[in-house]
Amino acid sequence: MEKLLEMAGRAADQAEVFSTEQSSISVSFHDAKLYDIKTNFLSGVSLRIIKDGKLGFAYTRNLKNRQGLLENALDSLRGRVEANYDLPDTRVGQSLATYDPAASKLSSADLLDESQRICEILKAKAAGEIMAGAYVSVDSMRILNSRGADLSQRNSLAGSYSSIIFPGSGSGMSREVRSRAMVKMPDNLISEMADLFKQGQKTVQPKGGRMKVLFMPESMITLLWRIVSGLSGRSVYEKISPNAARLGQRIFSPKLTIYDDPLNDAYPGARAWDDEGVPCKKLPLIEQGVLKGFFYDLKYAEKMGAASTGHGYRGDIWSGDPVTVKPGPFLGHLFMEPGTASLARLISQIDRGIIIEGVMGAHSGNIPNGDYSIGIGPGLYVENGRIVGRVKDAMAAGNIYQTLSNVVEVGETLYPSFEGARVPPLLCEGVSVTTKS
Amino acid sequence: MFEKLEKILAGAKADYIDIRYEEVKETAIGFSGKELTTLSANASDGFVVRVLDQGGMASVTFTRPDEAEAAVRAAEENASLFSRNTAKPVRMAKAEAVRDTFAPKLGEDPRHIPMEEKLELVRKYNNIPLAWPKVVNTSIAYSEVCRKKYYLNSEGSRIQEDLLTTSVRGLITAREGGLTQNIRVGIGGSDGFGAIRGQERHFEEKTKLVLDLLAAEPVKSGSYSCILNPSLAGVFAHEAFGHFSEADIVExxxxxxxxxxxGAKLGNGILNIIDDATQPGQLGFYQYDDEGVEVRPVQLIKNGVLSGRLHSRRTAAEFGEPLSGHCVAEDYRYAPIVRMGTIFIQPGDKSFGELLQSLWDGLYLLDAKGGQTSGENFTFGANYGYEVRQGKIGRMVRDINISGNLYQTLMDISSVGSDLRLSQIGGCGKGQSNIRSCNGGPHIIIDNLIVGGI
Incomplete structure (x- = not known):
């Protein structure tokens, strides 16, 4: 690494070497039976150089030929991709708890046991088709740059997930837990899933119209994807975010406070610096509905005359391969402040509406603009605070800037959701729902 | 290379073992608006090992050759763990041992075209929408992915196959007042650089459409009978039905x-759906899948009746059905899973004019913009559409997402046109992505689709 950096530093004005080594194991159960055991070892080296304000980029899995990799990066300078920023001279990052040695000791057999345990509990509770699995991944990463940064971090992530599928439908209730080393999926989470499943046995076809919608962790992806897109410095620069001129204005309900906190190491995935080596910090995004800020990587910060907020990550929603993807602005530690309502209380406030447990088509539509139009699957129809049954063939549609202005109440429990986010269930009103009736 | 792979497997004791080594060369050029954001050409490589031993199956992927021994050991240990913890041993359907080398015929080999020429072509396409003041952004990218695959298994197969995929794809965004609209663009294929030359008209037409969308009305949500154009009919075949013809999903x-x-009656008698990845020149074309099985056409629905399924060796044994050669991986980072190749609704005999007459009132929906399946339910977006009144195409509508139930919708396909078209770009995400996922169909009529609007 050092030698590559030295060579690259001589050939260009600035250089950065990013390297990663990852190993992971995953075990999956389908229909409550063992289906697959997978192991992955993935490593690689990625080189960024800046010369005369232009960017060069190259990567490899095996650093056999330093000169070859450097030549690839020099070759890509010919495209004249602009890079009018300086790499950071970050020296020491904050010390965070990102790795638990217990994760390295987790074996396939441990993961198999936890998956099997979840299946057994669910089998006893509900007559559905049960999917479950557990995984562990340990990685180390290092960033070296020609301005003297030499940062390294070791991370571990272990988790388990399960779903109970409504037989014949292929869709079901799902929950997940993530931590730095294996924790058992809590009984109350398993029970919550099984209870909701039981209440969705009967299918119903309610009339459509505007109604309350309770977004659960699996369906929050619809809202979060659009929030993240609308707050990205890149979307603002590209003039596709509607928020460019709304800083300091109320864009959501006063009940919503949203921030990004990579330093919070109570959860796995904490970061002291981003994939460009810029120190991370807690970033307020929405305070009581008021827009407080956008997030930037080095490139888009420079374009917008701002400073990087430490959000340059190698990977986005579609590609998580840190070696082959150049850094770009990404928000991976989003927190939505929880409220005080239990799930039961949230449901009791629905005169007529749907609990959305899963969605289809969250990736479709004009995302930066906040528009969504999703198939609901599964969703539970509620009348007068009671779950009536599972809704058949329904869609919910709207724009998040409207939907999130109409928040009735925020749930008390944080769940893992979209790309490392931690969010509570969210009850909104006046959402347009279309059904066949 | 094969000697190297044989050496890696030399110490393995399992009943069955296979290994795939791939070199992947990727060229990427990307524009965001007028600005070039990406230009790179890189190579990477890695290995995938799968083991089946005493009814237990496991896979391992690795990228460093010095990890080979540990990787094979991990796969064997996991297969043994699997074997001890399953009541039902995994079996693989019998397949012929194949020794072959295969490279597709290319219209023009992109590897021999200078980067500057590729860059200028992409810049030219990108400049077409940017000439219009209302176009506020473009995101247009060239991608060239060349996979050189070496596959070897303990039954004697040795296959080397090249897969080359090129595309120019992205999004054009236009704005007027507070309204932004976007439209997807995409050209490409698996038969060389020729597929992406001379495609100015595609970008001109899409630009006009996105500008028209600024003056279109949002569609009124409700239940409609709709004509789907070939692009949407293809996504319907893929999303609504296709995933359930993948044996590992229903297994x-x-x-x-x-x-x-x-033998189950699933659709209207006029409905025929096939997966045929054996057609050279089409995006989905390949010779052997990633467990060394030659791909073959599979008639999935014949006259409305379910008549075939897509398989891996594992699922073919489980179902007792013929091998189909559909076990495919994204690249060396993944073990293969069952994937569609080229799925399409086979053409009927109706002209577009006849379809309009038979629809009479409803919507004409065009061009896919993302779809998803969750069990029997599916949702997908249409880039744009038109109202149809009394058999005539009327005003344009926007913000269209449709949703439906698989079984009901297959029955509700009431008319099939004669004008088959297959997609030039793909991108199916089923845990791993498949950029060669090809789909298509003719114009079709589906009765009573739920349209969500926004």
Missing amino acids: TLPAMRKRMTL
């Missing part, structure tokens, strides 16, 4: 598996 969903028994 462990007992209720659905029962419903998807071969």
